[in-house]
Amino acid sequence: MTVQDKDLNYPLGNTKIETLALVTNPHAGHGASQAASRKASRVFADRGIDVIALQGSNPDDARKLIREVISDGRIDALAVCGGDGMINLALQEQAGTGIPLGIVPAGTGNDHGREYNLPRDDAKEAANVIADGFWTTTDLGRIxxxxxxxxxxxxxxxxxxxxxxxxxxxxxxxxxxxxxxxxxxxxxxxxxxxxxxxxxxxxxxxxxxxxxxxxxxxxxxxxxxxxxxxxxxxxxxxxxxxxxxxxxxxxxxxxxxxxxxxxxxxxxxxxxxxxxxxxxxxxxxxxxxxxxxxxxxxxxxxxxxxxxxxxxxxxxxxx
Missing domain, CATH: 2.60.200.40 (Tumour Suppressor Smad4)
Structure with a gap:
């Protein structure tokens, strides 16, 4: 469904998530992202969501994997477990595709999580937010x-x-x-x-x-x-x-x-x-x-x- 904001004309909606790609930065939060990713994956399994795990050997490799999984049409959502830098990497491939981006904050700054009122200290709660599938459209900056x-x-x-x-x-x-x-x-x-x-x-x-x-x-x-x-x-x-x-x-x-x-x-x-x-x-x-x-x-x-x-x-x- 799509609900229209009367003032700003920014769509809101809900996506039934059956398959998602989960990309993890193993170094974010000094290794905390690995533990957060495992907790999130268990929540997704309990919610009946199939997870395609992505972890590139370097940023270019991670971007390539994200690009491929978005373009082949298998996923209902892309999820990132890591910090703002990893989210930024995902944005380079996800922006404008129509695929919603979920976030399990597990980095140093976590300013995306702060901005969108995401659970920043509980990977399970963040994963449940993603599994619920409610999304909003926003502006992005471009350089x-x-x-x-x-x-x-x-x-x-x-x-x-x-x-x-x-x-x-x-x-x-x-x-x-x-x-x-x-x-x-x-x-x-x-x-x-x-x-x-x-x-x-x-x-x-x-x-x-x-x-x-x-x-x-x-x-x-x-x-x-x-x-x-x-x-x-x-x-x-x-x-x-x-x-x-x-x-x-x-x-x-x-x-x-x-x-x-x-x-x-x-x-x-x-x-x-x-x-x-x-x-x-x-x-x-x-x-x-x-x-x-x-x-x-x-x-x-x-x-x-x-x-x-x-x-x-x-x-x-x-x-």
Whole structure:
């Protein structure tokens, strides 16, 4: 069935799930995803659902397996057991196919799970949500690099200080969860200065003052609950953009603190915008400057980031 939202015109529905593909990242959550996958698989078996288990030897292999199982028409849903990075990998093949995506959160940040009110600490409950088959359509973000390569994302794309922090986080194995982001922030903050950027919005506004960071949100949080785009709505056809401008270290530290408690908009150096598309360039001296989304590396800058309405399809708890 399909129920139409009168205000946003985003379909909701329910799919009877008899066969699903379950893709697991064995490294997510420092191995916790393997245990979560076993618990979820037992729930699916108890609910009479046939499971096709997928586990690629590397990201490209995993994408190939996902692509094949979606295209051959055998499955009613795709499920991911892992973190936001694994969900992002699945989105590259699942977005726009009409196959609903279920999530068993088992990673470090779990911001998709947080956004869609999924059980984040109980794999069995998350599996039952998937087995129930209730889904909603959402917006997704899409990033295009200078060669025309494109990638989807579900939560937030970042550039600037936060992408430098993400470079650092991806080199760390300890600590776990949000504390890893906290430590990476401290380490990079000690040597940080504002960065020259040029951000061109789709209404021809140009933001070209030095910035600390820029975040482009389809959803509200990243990095394990950091509310960098606290008013973002994944079903409004717009990106929320948060820019922290040039500031002293003390003011920048206050801004970062406000990210954790959701009061970012109270900081003087913070500006917010909404648009459907933006072009993002780093204009400073030559150095690596990358765009990250869903916690993973996407492309080096410059990139164009845009929202694509109603192309996402997630299995969520029934309202």
């Amino acid at each position: 295009t690099d200078v060669q025309g390569n494109q990638k989807w994302f579900g939560t937030i794309m970042c550039a600037g200080f936060d992408s430098i922090v993400s470079d650092r986080v991806n080199q760390m194995s300890w600590p776990h969860g949000r504390n890893r982001y906290n430590l990476a922030i401290v380490r990079e903050f000690l040597a940080f200065h504002s960065l020259p950027f040029k951000i061109t919005l789709d209404d021809d506004r140009v933001l070209d003052d030095p910035i600390t960071l820029a975040a482009f949100g389809n959803t509200r949080s990243y990095g394990g609950g950091m509310k960098i785009c606290p008013t973002a709505n994944h079903s409004d056809g717009l990106l929320d953009i948060t820019v922290i401008g040039k500031s002293s270290r003390i003011k920048a530290a206050l801004a970062f603190k406000s990210v954790f408690d959701g009061t970012l908009n109270e900081i003087e150096e913070v500006s917010t915008y909404r648009c459907r598309k933006a072009h993002v360039e780093y204009t400073g001296p030559a150095r690596p400057m990358n765009a990250y989304a869903d916690g993973d590396f996407m492309f080096p800058l410059p990139v164009t980031v845009e929202v694509v309405p109603s192309v996402g399809k997630y299995i969520v708890p029934r309202p």
